[in-house]
Amino acid sequence: MTELNRRFSDGDLGPEYFYRATVQRIPGWKPGDGVQAAAAAEASQAGHALEVHFPYQADEPVVPLEALPDALDLFGHPIRFFNTDVGELIDSMRMGVPVGLALRLTYEFYSPAEGIIPFSHSILPGAMQHAVVAVGLGHDAQGETWFLIRNSWGEEWGQKGHAWIPAAYIAAHATCAFGVEDGSPNSA
DSSP states (O other): OGGGGGGGGSOBBBBHHHHHHHTTTTTTTTTTOOOOOHHHHHHHTTOOOOOOOOOOOSOOOOOOOOOSSSSSSOOOOOEEEOOOOOHHHHHHHHOOEEEEEEOOOOHHHSSSSSBOOOOOOOOOOTTTEEEEEEEEEEHHHHHOEEEEEEEEEEEETTBBTTTEEHHHHHHHEEEEEEEETTSSTOOO
């Protein structure tokens, strides 16, 4: 989500504030539950904090959840959801619009080999969805389209927090796509 709003701030926006604002909107949330799209859309109304003011935490927040600070400057626009059609996503990317994706995960997703996540039909049993942002496009030697994604798991994941994922993975495992107003397909 923060990558989608990056251009609305002079500094890097961090995912942690947004994540915590989202889980606070889910009744009965506990560590490991993940997030819900409706709660994320509602949390996006407030905006995102700068990474330096609310840094990423590798550990889940503890329950009861602490109140978020109210003195932070928040940046960005609310998210909206749209079609996961790979052709439409490619068109958006070619127009320079970053695209958020909620993906079902495979084992390969957790450990990209040399920055590459190969396609697999086998999603993790009981695995929740995970949000990433597609920030680039490329093609392999066979002409197949690949998306460069940015993950929120820190620079140790993939290549400094990024990895290449084939369009086939997105076609098979994306459960939703999202963007921000003034930056997403068909926005007003």
